[in-house]
Amino acid sequence: MGRPTSKPIFIYSEAVLNYFFHDEHPFNQKRIALTKQLLECCGFLIPDQVRAPRMATDEELLLVHDREYIEAVKKASQVSGQSSPGQEHPEFHPFGLGTEDTPLFPDMHRQAVLAVGGTLLGAELIAQGRTKRVLNLAGGLHHAQRGKASGFCIYNDCAVAIEYVRRQYDMKVLYIDTDAHHGDGVQWIFYHDPHVFTFSIHETGRYLYPGTGHVNEKGIGEGYGYCLNLPVDAFTQDASWLDCFERGLEAVLQFFKPDIIISQHGCDAHFYDPLTHLAGSMSIYVRMPELIKQAAETYTGGKWLAVGGGGYDIYRVVPRAWGLLWMVMNDVPVKQGPLPESWLSAVRAHVNGPVPALWLDEEEVLPVIPRQKEIEEKNRLMLKQALSYLRQQVGPH
Amino acid sequence: MQIEEVMKRKVITVSPSTTIREARRLCQEHRIRHLPVVEGETLVGIISDRDLRDALPSVIHKEVEVDDIYQHPVSSVMKKDVITIHPLDFIEEAALTLYTAKIGCLPVVSQGKLVGIVTESDILHSLVELMGVDRPSSYLKIEVDDTTGRLADVAQIIKECHVNISNVYVYPSKKKGKKNLSFRVETIDPRPIIERIEQHGFRVIWPEKLDVKHNAQEKTQQRMKAKEQNNDGSANL
Ligand SMILES: [Zn+2]
Numbered sequence: 001m002g003r004p005t006s007k008p009i010f011i012y013s014e015a016v017l018n019y020f021f022h023d024e025h026p027f028n029q030k031r032i033a034l035t036k037q038l039l040e041c042c043g044f045l046i047p048d049q050v051r052a053p054r055m056a057t058d059e060e061l062l063l064v065h066d067r068e069y070i071e072a073v074k075k076a077s078q079v080s081g082q083s084s085p086g087q088e089h090p091e092f093h094p095f096g097l098g099t100e101d102t103p104l105f106p107d108m109h110r111q112a113v114l115a116v117g118g119t120l121l122g123a124e125l126i127a128q129g130r131t132k133r134v135l136n137l138a139g140g141l142h143h144a145q146r147g148k149a150s151g152f153c154i155y156n157d158c159a160v161a162i163e164y165v166r167r168q169y170d171m172k173v174l175y176i177d178t179d180a181h182h183g184d185g186v187q188w189i190f191y192h193d194p195h196v197f198t199f200s201i202h203e204t205g206r207y208l209y210p211g212t213g214h215v216n217e218k219g220i221g222e223g224y225g226y227c228l229n230l231p232v233d234a235f236t237q238d239a240s241w242l243d244c245f246e247r248g249l250e251a252v253l254q255f256f257k258p259d260i261i262i263s264q265h266g267c268d269a270h271f272y273d274p275l276t277h278l279a280g281s282m283s284i285y286v287r288m289p290e291l292i293k294q295a296a297e298t299y300t301g302g303k304w305l306a307v308g309g310g311g312y313d314i315y316r317v318v319p320r321a322w323g324l325l326w327m328v329m330n331d332v333p334v335k336q337g338p339l340p341e342s343w344l345s346a347v348r349a350h351v352n353g354p355v356p357a358l359w360l361d362e363e364e365v366l367p368v369i370p371r372q373k374e375i376e377e378k379n380r381l382m383l384k385q386a387l388s389y390l391r392q393q394v395g396p397h
Numbered sequence: 398m399q400i401e402e403v404m405k406r407k408v409i410t411v412s413p414s415t416t417i418r419e420a421r422r423l424c425q426e427h428r429i430r431h432l433p434v435v436e437g438e439t440l441v442g443i444i445s446d447r448d449l450r451d452a453l454p455s456v457i458h459k460e461v462e463v464d465d466i467y468q469h470p471v472s473s474v475m476k477k478d479v480i481t482i483h484p485l486d487f488i489e490e491a492a493l494t495l496y497t498a499k500i501g502c503l504p505v506v507s508q509g510k511l512v513g514i515v516t517e518s519d520i521l522h523s524l525v526e527l528m529g530v531d532r533p534s535s536y537l538k539i540e541v542d543d544t545t546g547r548l549a550d551v552a553q554i555i556k557e558c559h560v561n562i563s564n565v566y567v568y569p570s571k572k573k574g575k576k577n578l579s580f581r582v583e584t585i586d587p588r589p590i591i592e593r594i595e596q597h598g599f600r601v602i603w604p605e606k607l608d609v610k611h612n613a614q615e616k617t618q619q620r621m622k623a624k625e626q627n628n629d630g631s632a633n634l
Contacts (some may be wrong), residue, residue, distance in 0.1 A: 026586055035398060075608070088559075093561075094557070099559070099560075099561075099583075099584075100558065100559050100560055100584055100589075101583075101584050101586065143585070144531065150533045150585075151533060151585040153583065181585070184533060203443075205530070206536065207535070207536040207603055207604065208535060208536075209534060209535040209584070210533030210534065210584040211530040211532075211533065211534050211535070212531075212533075213580065221428075234605070272589065274583065275586055275588075277604060277605070301498065339604075363611050363612055364611065365611055365612065366611065366612050367610070367611055367612075368610045368611065368612060387401055
C-alpha cells in the first residue's frame with residue numbers, strides 16, 4: 001500500500017459556520033465544529049493538518065452554474081440584508097431561493113462560494129500532488145442544479161470541483177454519493193459525460209426527496225452507462241446497505257478505472273436521522289470510507305477527495321460519522337470504545353434524552369424492523385437489475 | 398397531455414427499397430430501434446432492429462450468404478400492419494396500446510401522412526412529468542373522508558406551509574367511505590406539513606410510521622415474558 005506523500009488535509013475555518021439559514025432550519029453547520037472538537041479531544045486532528053478554505057471565483061462557479069443564477073444569488077444576498085422577517089420574495093422562487101428549504105440569509109452568496117472554494121482547494125492540493133487525501137466537511141451540496149438551488153444546496157461544490165479537475169488535469173472522475181438522498185444535482189450535470197462516473201446509493205425516490213435515482217437512470221448519449229443508481233428500500237439496515245454498496249462499487253471500479261475519487265459523505269441514512277426512513281447504524285460510516293480508501297489505493301494512486309453532505313441529527317450522529325471518516329482517512333484504527341467525557345458533557349446539554357457514549361452504536365439501541373427479510377430481498381433484486389449493464393460490459397470473470 | 402406535445406417530429410425513415418445493410422447502419426448511427434418505412438409521406442410499414450437481426454442467419458452460416466441478405470430491401474422484412482396513433486390522442490391511450498400490443502413505438506399519422514413518432518421511453522418520460530417526479534420533491538399520502546372539499550382542505554394546509562405542490566392525484570381507498578390523496582411537494586423536509594395535516598385530524602399513510610422497536614425493548618419484553626411464564630409455572634405448582 002502506498003503511503004500518502006503527506007498527512008491528509010482537513011479544510012476548515014470558523015467562517016464555514018456562517019452557511020446558516022435560521023435557528024429552526026434542519027441544515028446546521030454547527031455539526032462541523034462539533035466534529036472538529038471531538039477529533040481534537042481525541043488527538044486525531046493536529047493543527048498543521050487544518051487549512052482554511054478559499055473563495056471560489058465567478059469563473060469557477062460558471063464551470064457548471066448559469067450566469068443568470070449566480071446573479072440571482074448575489075441579488076438575494078443583498079435583498080435579505082434589507083428585508084424584514086417573514087417577508088416573502090416570490091421573484092426568487094424560480095431559482096429555488098426564498099423558499100422554505102433555501103430561505104434567504106445575509107451574505108448567502110459568499111457563504112455558498114466558500115463551501116465551493118473549500119472543495120476546489122482540496123481538488124487542487126490532490127491534483128498537484130501535495131497530498132493524497134483531503135476532507136472538506138462544508139462541501140457535499142449535491143442537490144444544487146445548474147440554475148437552481150435545491151434541498152438546502154445553493155452551489156454544487158462537488159460538480160464544480162469535478163469539472164475543474166476535468167478541465168485542468170483531464171482526470172477521469174468517479175463521484176461516489178453515500179447520502180441517503182439521491183445525488184441528483186451532480187448526476188444531471190454530468191449525465192452526458194463519459195469521463196465522469198456518478199454512483200449514488202440512497203433511499204428509493206418513490207417517497208423520499210428528490211424522487212429520482214431510479215436504476216434506469218444510466219446516463220444519456222455518450223454518457224450512457226456512466227451513471228449507477230442503487231435505490232434501496234425504506235428501513236434498510238446495515239448488512240443489506242453495505243452489500244449493495246460494496247458490490248456496486250466493485251462493478252463500477254472494474255468498468256471505469258478512475259484517476260481520482262470524489263466522495264460525498266452525507267450521513268442521513270442513520271436510524272436517528274429525522275429526514276429519512278433508513279435504519280443504518282454507525283458501522284456503515286466506517287465500512288464505506290474503508291472501501292472507498294481501498295478503491296483509491298488500488299485505482300487512483302490514493303487520490304481521494306471527501307466532502308460532507310446531509311446529516312440532520314447533528315449531536316448524536318454527524319460528529320461520530322464524520323469523525324470515523326477522518327480516522328479512516330488517517331489510517332487511525334477505528335476505536336470501538338467510548339467518546340471523550342468532556343465532549344459528551346458539552347453535547348448532553350443540547351439533547352433531550354440519552355446521547356450515545358460510544359463511537360459505534362450499541363446492539364441494544366439498533367431498531368428491529370418487522371419486514372427486514374422482505375426489504376433485503378427487494379434490495380437484492382434491485383441490485384441485480386442495476387448492475388446488469390455494467391456486468392455485461394465487463395464480462396464474466 | 399396529448400401525443401403532439403410529446404412526439405418526436407424529426408423522424409428517421411427509410412423507403413421500401415432501402416437495403417437491410419443501410420437500415421442497420423441508420424439504427425446504429427442514430428441509436429434508434431425502429432424505422433418507419435414510407436413511400437413519399439405515406440407510411441407503408443415499420444421495421445425494428447430486432448426484425449433486422451432476425452433476418453440474418455445465425456453466425457454458423459457463411460459470410461457470403463450474410464452479405465447476400467444484407468442486399469435485400471427492407472420491404473422483404475418489414476411489418477405491414479402498423480399500429481399508429483393520432484397527434485390529438487392522449488398519452489394514456491398510447492401507453493395502453495404499447496402495453497397491450499407489446500410494441501415499442503407508435504408512428505403518429507395525421508391525414509394519411511407520417512408526422513411524428515412516440516416511443517415507450519417518450520411515454521414513460523411524460524408520465525414521470527405528469528407525476529411531478531421530474532422536479533425535486535417528497536411524496537405524501539393522506540387518507541381522507543370521501544366527501545366534498547377534503548382535497549382543498551389538505552392543499553390549503555400545504556399552502557400555509559409555503560410549499561409548492563408539483564403533483565396531486567386522488568384515488569379510491571380500499572376502505573369504504575375513504576379516499577387517498579397523493580401529493581408531491583417541493584421540499585426536502587415535509588415534517589412541518591405532516592404535523593399540521595395530522596393536527597387537522599387527517600391520517601398520513603406515508604411517510605409510514607413503522608412500529609420500530611429497539612433491541613433493548615425487545616429484549617426486555619422477552620425477559621418479562623419469560624418471567625411471566627415462570628411465574629405462571631410456579632403458581633401451578
Ligand atoms: Zn441527504
